[in-house]
Amino acid sequence: MPATLTTQSEVDVLIIGAGPAGLMTANALANARVNVRIIDKRAAQVTAGQADGISPRTIEVFQSYGIGERLLREGCQVHLAAFYNPGPNGGIIRTGRAPDVTAPTARYPFELALHQAGIESIFLDSMKNLGVEVERSTVPTKIELSSDEALLNDPQSYPVRVTLDHLETTEGPTTEVVKAKYVLGADGAHSWVRRAFDISMDGEQSDFIWGVLDMVPDTDFPDIRNKALIHSNNGSCLLVPREEDRIRIYMQLSDKQVLNPETGRVDKDRMGPPQLLEVAQKSLHPFKLEPLNEINWWTLYIIGQRVASKYSINNRVFIAGDACHTHSPKAGQGMNASMNDAHNLAWKLAFVLRGWSGMELLSTYESERRKYAQDLIAFDKQFSTMFSGKPKTEQDLDGVSHEEFMGAFQTFGGFTSGIGVHYSPSVAVKNTHQALASKLVIGERVPPQVFVRAADAWPFELQDLLPSDFKFKLLVFTGDHNVPAQQARVRAFAEGLEKPGSFYTRYAPPGTGGKGAVVQNRFEVITIWDGKKEEVNYLDIPAVLRPHWTNVLIDDVDCTGKMGGNGYDYFGISPDGAVVVVRPDGYVGTIAPLYAIDGIEGYFAAFMQASA
Amino acid sequence: MPATLTTQSEVDVLIIGAGPAGLMTANALANARVNVRIIDKRAAQVTAGQADGISPRTIEVFQSYGIGERLLREGCQVHLAAFYNPGPNGGIIRTGRAPDVTAPTARYPFELALHQAGIESIFLDSMKNLGVEVERSTVPTKIELSSDEALLNDPQSYPVRVTLDHLETTEGPTTEVVKAKYVLGADGAHSWVRRAFDISMDGEQSDFIWGVLDMVPDTDFPDIRNKALIHSNNGSCLLVPREEDRIRIYMQLSDKQVLNPETGRVDKDRMGPPQLLEVAQKSLHPFKLEPLNEINWWTLYIIGQRVASKYSINNRVFIAGDACHTHSPKAGQGMNASMNDAHNLAWKLAFVLRGWSGMELLSTYESERRKYAQDLIAFDKQFSTMFSGKPKTEQDLDGVSHEEFMGAFQTFGGFTSGIGVHYSPSVAVKNTHQALASKLVIGERVPPQVFVRAADAWPFELQDLLPSDFKFKLLVFTGDHNVPAQQARVRAFAEGLEKPGSFYTRYAPPGTGGKGAVVQNRFEVITIWDGKKEEVNYLDIPAVLRPHWTNVLIDDVDCTGKMGGNGYDYFGISPDGAVVVVRPDGYVGTIAPLYAIDGIEGYFAAFMQASA
Structure with missing residues (x-):
């Protein structure tokens, strides 16, 4: 134990991680006047890049918390998707445009793009008005869940103990032991909470490597402000318009392009902004694509398609968001899935904490959201395979045709929009009349x-x-x-x-x-x-x-x-x-x-x- | 001259009066980054009552300044108008309901009710963000316009001198002489600016007396949340729904009801809240109407139907709003006319001050807005006469029938909505192609x-x-x-x-x-x-x-x-x-x-x- 001041405290809900899932939960619980704290190890908010689009259902959910207007004011709307395929002269040609959102009941029939800091700020400002702020530079070092049945069965008991290191207080680093009724691990794909409880991730072993570039483009590509799904003989890529004239380009990369053959690790010297730009340019040929100024943001990331084997330990410690499910960025679902996990969990926690409901309600969080994540991964695999597959040509009849791809895009519309989510019968869903x-x-x-x-x-x-x-x-x-x-x-x-x-x-x-x-x-x-x-x-x-x-x-x-x-x-x-x-x-x-x-x-x- | 500190200053535009017309102008000019000051003799903002509804066109105008969202969030929408007439048993019965706004092109097809303090706050907050605030407890005591042609013809000269008494400064009362390029008198029906320049008011000599009550009602009247135009054998009244479950009742009163026969003046002992309530109750019979709690606000006012003979002196001193036109509250046009005067004038002042336009543009303010005010008075007379007239009955065939009244209500829809306003040819309106x-x-x-x-x-x-x-x-x-x-x-x-x-x-x-x-x-x-x-x-x-x-x-x-x-x-x-x-x-x-x-x-x- 370090020679620092150790304090003790109690809280109803402790949230670990202030990304979209954690902030959504904290804001919802703050709205419900639940006694909640949210910590994050990072010293400051993320300022650029990251995060995917916001789906029509997620916009509805924001609206339900009274924060939809600001989201709509700040975000960039994506209405149309354009599909490009190899043309007769080697370069790409447009094979069609179609609505980006195909869910007929969507209230907001578009996707929104907004940088992660923008989204987080909406939550932070809303929470601040309700008296809740993120405690930053705070690292959890130990978490224990009591095995005492009596404690576990009493919804108002404090069976979880979490040790926190506050790294940047005015008195220097301090340690705090927090006794919590409930804990949420919303701490990302490498979730510390998930690992602390040895929750396995089920799914594919193999990972995919993605490259991402944000820029203001100088281009003659006529669909630069639409979502463009480009299927070329020189690789596939996905263009998404963003705020302030920016665009984002997603490119799936091969191990050969990215990994150092000697170390087997990602080598940022082999694949940095110039190389990513070249990959995108080849894919977009014969259209011109140059950054108008500098590259605003870029990243490489490696991700598999996996779902956590469970979402809670005894309905006392939960995980949500990337801690539960990882998948490709192609369908733009990551952040939406995360925030909707939070939306599903928050009211159930509030009901139990108010004494309005027994803990059985909490079990529906895993049953409802894990099923959704599994469907998401299944969708992601099918869609990714099609998208990354070779285009169908006269020479290669086994490839994916434009019609097949468009068909899949529209079939999955209910899914990617978030509108089609369907929860199965449980104590909270009774299928009668x-x-x-x-x-x-x-x-x-x-x-x-x-x-x-x-x-x-x-x-x-x-x-x-x-x-x-x-x-x-x-x-x-x-x-x-x-x-x-x-x-x-x-x-x-x-x-x-x-x-x-x-x-x-x-x-x-x-x-x-x-x-x-x-x-x-x-x-x-x-x-x-x-x-x-x-x-x-x-x-x-x-x-x-x-x-x-x-x-x-x-x-x-x-x-x-x-x-x-x-x-x-x-x-x-x-x-x-x-x-x-x-x-x-x-x-x-x-x-x-x-x-x-x-x-x-x-x-x-x-x-x-x-x-x- | 009082023995106080006298300072001198210069300003491009000085606005006298911080009601709706003055604030609209100040906010618009602040948006245009014009050097503007706005003063008001009152020590604080009005906090209750006053002001009429906001018409569809005015909502469009607010939206054009980026302040429409807040107006829509805070206001109470009025969609339906209900018409009541004497029934067979002496009390009133409903003869019909119809859309309150009949202008087919209205973007916002409803009227809005919002208390004056709410409307003013929207302007005040918007202006504050642009660095302009109202200088309160400030009284103009003298205004002089130079007669020097050269000065008057130079749009950038300062031909107006206004002496201001600042009543509540930390150093005690101070006097300031302001040299202004342009001055706007937005100082109400009894305008000091208008009288200082001896501008006459043209129109009827006679005045009408109105009583107004605001309350949260306890009632079985089924149209209590619609606009209700009640034409009864016991007097006419107009009910308008307002924010927070309140309603407002307008009643036209006779001299006999209100004036003290000995002094000939309004006698608030003869007509206070209990008497006003009784007038309303008689008119609404057989429906019940009681205040659920207290009367929130009430007033009596006496007003004629008049238009100022001119709107400016040499395009250097202008008047706007109630200073230019007074009329009955029935069609809810007062505040709308005032704010649209301001909207008309502001861009013209900005263009001249930026050197983008000659002063001839300023002449279109009077030609466009005075014509409108004259039309408004003509409409008000026709509408008021119908509304206050006796209902048509089998005994009294000379009265106004429901059909006649409904017809007038709908015919005037373009007018009352503000949508139908039409400016005649001028340097700013060229009627070709x-x-x-x-x-x-x-x-x-x-x-x-x-x-x-x-x-x-x-x-x-x-x-x-x-x-x-x-x-x-x-x-x-x-x-x-x-x-x-x-x-x-x-x-x-x-x-x-x-x-x-x-x-x-x-x-x-x-x-x-x-x-x-x-x-x-x-x-x-x-x-x-x-x-x-x-x-x-x-x-x-x-x-x-x-x-x-x-x-x-x-x-x-x-x-x-x-x-x-x-x-x-x-x-x-x-x-x-x-x-x-x-x-x-x-x-x-x-x-x-x-x-x-x-x-x-x-x-x-x-x-x-x-x-x-």
């Missing part, structure tokens, strides 16, 4: 749709009414109010909610008697009515279904006729109505008919608990 | 339309590419590039622009030789091409028409097919193309064919001058 809202797929995120507020005809995007505020939303589709049988169903549901002992009253925190107060806590009722703005009277809805006048929507176009309308059709809502339970992360948890509140009852009973 | 772009009406603002960027298929709202950045925009509609004759026209126009002595090169500030630099100053070229995103190569456009790759748009739908497209049709663009000159305030200045650059030449020659 799907037919009552056939297009609100249980286990998938709620697609965007504009509804109009009943009281004032103000159009709202439904996703904006489902913020990441750590509440379950009950979307009560009441159907057509003019049908008397339907009015009776709605009344029955409203009475069911209000009944003493219903889930809605039972999970009320003690001491918050009033109905309004209950509603503010775990649930938010949003009533969506099949009515016309010229006719409806929002006061006709039973009071429990309109905790505030703003909570009643109608399925109608707005006053211009240009927004909204046909939401019942679009969501496949039964004329009998439906209650759709949306999880705090925006995914459909279950669906129930208006007449059978028991279905919802059972869903919540599987993991929710009344406060102590 | 309208047919080449038939729907881009010369003298009106450019309507919103989404175009897609040629290089990257990113959809942009054209209005966002026409910011209030004190540049003239040249919208070059190049037509169909596949037509050879059209290519020739485009080349000819490009060559015309580049020719030495063309307006585009002639008005280059000295010492900024490079073409790029010229473009950055007074003009911005935006090329809009009739092409498809799958096919176009933005490099095919002559270089002078794409000063940056972002300046080339195409008339196509975006990648989702949901935004953009048909812009040529929507704007009525001739297949031969057109050049549309947009003024820095977003209004169409003139139109010319591609082949005749002389038209544009002549337009600018009428007021523009080469820098000294």
Whole structure:
């Protein structure tokens, strides 16, 4: 033990690593007012390069935390993808352009490019407003998880001990022993937390080598501001436009190009900016490509396609992001997968820490996100093989044709956009009554749709009414109010909610008697009515279904006729109505008919608990 | 002269009054980096009440200064108007609901309500970032304009002397004599500046008395969150929803209700909150209306319908806002008219102060805005008379029917939205070649339309590419590039622009030789091409028409097919193309064919001058 001051402390959640996964978690938990700390060994924020594009689903998630506007203001949008293949004269020619995002329900139908420092700053500023800052120059040196069952089973105990070295304090280096309820290792591909618990990485043994260049180009290439997938006889490369007139070029390299034959290690003298530029230039021939000024950033990296064998130890120590999954940069998924791991975990931690849920909810983090990572790797392999494979030519009929490649690009659209993510049944996903809202797929995120507020005809995007505020939303589709049988169903549901002992009253925190107060806590009722703005009277809805006048929507176009309308059709809502339970992360948890509140009852009973 | 310290100073523009008109001007001039000061006699910002709604056009203008997002975030949107009339049982019944904004080209098809302090804060924060703050507790006591012709004719001279008393400095009250190039009186309905120059107010002699109440209501009135125009046998009133669940009620009152019969003056004991509430309650019968808590704000005011006989003295001292025009609050136009006065004046002042234009440009402020104010008063009279008139009933066939009133409401939509404002020919509006772009009406603002960027298929709202950045925009509609004759026209126009002595090169500030630099100053070229995103190569456009790759748009739908497209049709663009000159305030200045650059030449020659 070093001769330094050692302090002790307690914290609910300790996050190790302040990259995108760690910051996303910290920001989410800060929003939930969870007692959280986040440390990073680096002395300062990354300032250039790194990170991939931001997918349409990730933009939706940012928006749900109230930080989407800034992301959209600062990022560079990528709408179109251009495909190049070998032409008759040796150089490349364009074989087509197609939308870069092919997911039809994407609210933001584009990818965004923003440098990692830009993304991190959005989180840092948001967290700072909530009183949480990254503790830098702080290195974890030891982590222990108690094996005491009683401790492990008590969600409020502190079974994890982490020793931290603070390298740059005013008193010189200090050591701190932190007792934590939960720890998250968001410490990257070489995760210290993962290794400390000997979690293996499953998958391919072999690694691929990638080169990356950022520059402002001087070029006559007509797709320099689109995503360009270039399949040439001189190697494949991927061009992605970035902020401030920059572009990024990804090139897959061979061992021969990069490794020193004597040492077997990456040799930066063999492959630096001039050599990377030459690789790109050869691939782009006959188009010109030169940096207008200097190369802004470059890197080489070696990466395999692997997934961690588990995502948690006893639901006390978790890993997220690159610590769990590594893959190629081609589909631009790395950072998105990481931030969505965090988004999935954060509300579950908050619920358990608030005493609202048992620890079984935490198990769904691994089941939901590890499955996704496995799918991601499978996708990555297929896509990478196609992309790196030889182009099909008259001489080489075994190569990949443009049509095959375009087909794959579009097929995988739901995947690369993040929109198609589907969580399987678990305590948090109960697959019943799907037919009552056939297009609100249980286990998938709620697609965007504009509804109009009943009281004032103000159009709202439904996703904006489902913020990441750590509440379950009950979307009560009441159907057509003019049908008397339907009015009776709605009344029955409203009475069911209000009944003493219903889930809605039972999970009320003690001491918050009033109905309004209950509603503010775990649930938010949003009533969506099949009515016309010229006719409806929002006061006709039973009071429990309109905790505030703003909570009643109608399925109608707005006053211009240009927004909204046909939401019942679009969501496949039964004329009998439906209650759709949306999880705090925006995914459909279950669906129930208006007449059978028991279905919802059972869903919540599987993991929710009344406060102590 | 008081025995206080007297200082002397010089400023380019001195603004007297920090209400909406003054702040809009100060913020605009701060954006233009004009040397500006703004004073106000009040010690602090207004904190509650006051101000009317914000019209669709005003929102567009805010957006053009980069402050629209915050306005939209903070304001309460009003989409629907409900009309109530006397029912068979004595109380009111709803006769219909209709869109509150009927201007079909409105980009923001709603009115916004935001308290005056909220609006002012948007300006104050924006100005502060640009280094300009309001000097409060500062009272002007004397203003003199030189009669020396030579001084008056030199746009850079200081012919105005204003004496200011600073009431609250650390050294006690001080006096300052400010020499200003230009002075703006934005000092309200009782304008000191206007009276100092004996500018008369033309119009009706008689005044109307209005009562206003702000509250959070407890009510069963189903249109409490819509704008409600209530025409009852117990008086008319207007309800407008506001932020934070509040509403505002406007009631027109009679002399008998308000004036003390002995003094003939307003008697606040006769008409305070309880009496106002009673007036509203009678009008709303049989619906319940009570304040949920206290009355948030109330006022009585007396106002006539009048327009100032002139808006400037020698184009050196100007008045704007309520100083120029007073009218009823019914159509919610007061603040909008004021801020649009400011928007009209600011760029003209900036151009003259930069030496880019002669003072003749300043004369268009009065010609454009006074005409508008006269139209506003005419509208207000017609609308007010209808609104305050007796409802038509079986007993009283002379009254105003619901249909007549609804008709008037919709007819005036272009007017109340601010969208229909049309400036007549002047040195800044040249009415030629309208047919080449038939729907881009010369003298009106450019309507919103989404175009897609040629290089990257990113959809942009054209209005966002026409910011209030004190540049003239040249919208070059190049037509169909596949037509050879059209290519020739485009080349000819490009060559015309580049020719030495063309307006585009002639008005280059000295010492900024490079073409790029010229473009950055007074003009911005935006090329809009009739092409498809799958096919176009933005490099095919002559270089002078794409000063940056972002300046080339195409008339196509975006990648989702949901935004953009048909812009040529929507704007009525001739297949031969057109050049549309947009003024820095977003209004169409003139139109010319591609082949005749002389038209544009002549337009600018009428007021523009080469820098000294």
